[in-house]
Amino acid sequence: MKNWIYLIFLLMPLCHASLSWLSIAHVTHLSKNMSQVQICDSLSGWTNIQKKFCREHFDFMDTIYQAAKITLSECESQFKSRRWNCSTSSNPNVFNRLPESGVREAAFVYALSSAALTYSITSACSEGKLAGCSCDETKKRPIRNGHLWSGCSDNIAYGMAVAESFLDPRLRKRANLLVVNLHNFETGRKVIEKNMNRQCKCHGVSGACEIKTCWRSMPSFSIIGTKLKEKYDAAVQVNVERKMNQKRVVARNRALASLSKNELVYVRNSPDFCRPIPRLATYGTRDRVCNKTSRGIDSCDLLCCGRPYVTQLEVVAYKCNCTFKWCCSVICKECKKIQEVTRCR
Ligand SMILES: *[C@@H]1O[C@H](CO)[C@@H](O)[C@H](O)[C@H]1NC(C)=O
Ligand SMILES: *[C@@H]1O[C@H](CO)[C@@H](O)[C@H](O)[C@H]1NC(C)=O
Ligand SMILES: *[C@@H]1O[C@H](CO)[C@@H](O)[C@H](O)[C@H]1NC(C)=O
Numbered sequence: 148m149k150n151w152i153y154l155i156f157l158l159m160p161l162c163h164a165s166l167s168w169l170s171i172a173h174v175t176h177l178s179k180n181m182s183q184v185q186i187c188d189s190l191s192g193w194t195n196i197q198k199k200f201c202r203e204h205f206d207f208m209d210t211i212y213q214a215a216k217i218t219l220s221e222c223e224s225q226f227k228s229r230r231w232n233c234s235t236s237s238n239p240n241v242f243n244r245l246p247e248s249g250v251r252e253a254a255f256v257y258a259l260s261s262a263a264l265t266y267s268i269t270s271a272c273s274e275g276k277l278a279g280c281s282c283d284e285t286k287k288r289p290i291r292n293g294h295l296w297s298g299c300s301d302n303i304a305y306g307m308a309v310a311e312s313f314l315d316p317r318l319r320k321r322a323n324l325l326v327v328n329l330h331n332f333e334t335g336r337k338v339i340e341k342n343m344n345r346q347c348k349c350h351g352v353s354g355a356c357e358i359k360t361c362w363r364s365m366p367s368f369s370i371i372g373t374k375l376k377e378k379y380d381a382a383v384q385v386n387v388e389r390k391m392n393q394k395r396v397v398a399r400n401r402a403l404a405s406l407s408k409n410e411l412v413y414v415r416n417s418p419d420f421c422r423p424i425p426r427l428a429t430y431g432t433r434d435r436v437c438n439k440t441s442r443g444i445d446s447c448d449l450l451c452c453g454r455p456y457v458t459q460l461e462v463v464a465y466k467c468n469c470t471f472k473w474c475c476s477v478i479c480k481e482c483k484k485i486q487e488v489t490r491c492r
């Protein structure tokens with residue numbers, strides 16, 4: 148696939164739901180004497196609605212910052228041995244024009260960011276960090292033979308609702324790409340809901356499980372990242388069609404009867420990511436570390452796109468001599484070793 152084709156579609160103005168709010172993960176300019184309003188107005192890349200959200204719900208900002216951080220770190224970890232390794236740029240549009248490109252990678256980031264927001268808000272809620280919410284009491288009801296929900300389930304409904312109001316622009320006229328992006332936002336929220344676990348604890352004399360309390364909680368975010376990565380691999384290419392005055396996504400392959408909100412959807416095929424495409428904030432695979440003995444996606448042949456690669460000795464830093472410090476952190480030293488490393492040319 149030729150990169151110039153991407154340049155053409157990137158130049159088309161598109162109305163979209165932005166991922167620029169993720170720039171908060173890179174914010175370093177805040178100083179203690181700034182007022183809340185000054186902080187909100189200084190967030191570059193945020194829409195006016197998001198800045199208003201910041202001013203009205205400032206207590207959420209720490210949580211939204213955490214959500215942006217885990218979006219970027221989980222994305223990097225899921226894609227670390229891929230040609231597109233989730234690189235971000237330092238400008239406010241952390242993914243440059245990738246969000247508007249309609250490619251599969253964009254679909255993944257949309258869903259991941261929406262999942263991260265749902266996740267962080269739900270966690271903050273359970274930990275009592277947000278004034279307006281607490282854990283979910285509606286699940287507090289007796290179930291079979293004395294077991295009961297303890298009433299402190301993670302409040303996923305609240306997390307999903309706030310994430311939706313923060314991310315989804317309420318526009319009446321929806322551009323085609325916006326319909327696609329909103330689908331992926333919803334897929335991201337739903338993946339949290341679908342992967343809630345039931346956890347239980349026994350009570351009773353000498354360990355007899357006479358009464359059991361149960362509650363529902365979220366899995367670790369890396370499990371969510373892995374689920375979304377699987378959906379990325381199985382993502383469905385779609386067209387946007389108008390039906391009864393409403394736009395909706397329709398699988399390009401007509402053999403796929405119905406599309407659900409469990410799937411990631413994308414519009415355009417991805418470039419091969421072998422060479423830099425600055426507008427998508429991708430750097431190509433030059434100098435990337437590859438695995439000479441692997442036959443998978445991290446193999447030198449695939450990662451280097453058939454270009455040559457060189458193996459040389461490099462000094463590699465790693466964590467070592469870790470000690471547990473009371474209480475509760477692990478402190479490590481940085482050690483160095485000399486190791487063979489293979490990199491793409
Ligand atoms: C905040 O403090 C810094 C110095 O610490 C100062 O340069 C800056 O002007 C102050 N900003 C405001 C809005 O007061
Ligand atoms: C992604 O690849 C670029 C070079 O292609 C590299 O500079 C960057 O460190 C990589 N990012 C991660 C998270 O490995
Ligand atoms: C390279 O790939 C081989 C085979 O898949 C694997 O056993 C090995 O751990 C990999 N090495 C690194 C450094 O990831």
Ligand SMILES: *[C@@H]1O[C@H](CO)[C@@H](O)[C@H](O)[C@H]1NC(C)=O
Binds near residue numbers: 481482
């Ligand atoms: C780590 O511990 C080992 C054994 O206790 C010691 O020989 C080594 O010097 C330590 N390394 C560092 C960097 O402290």
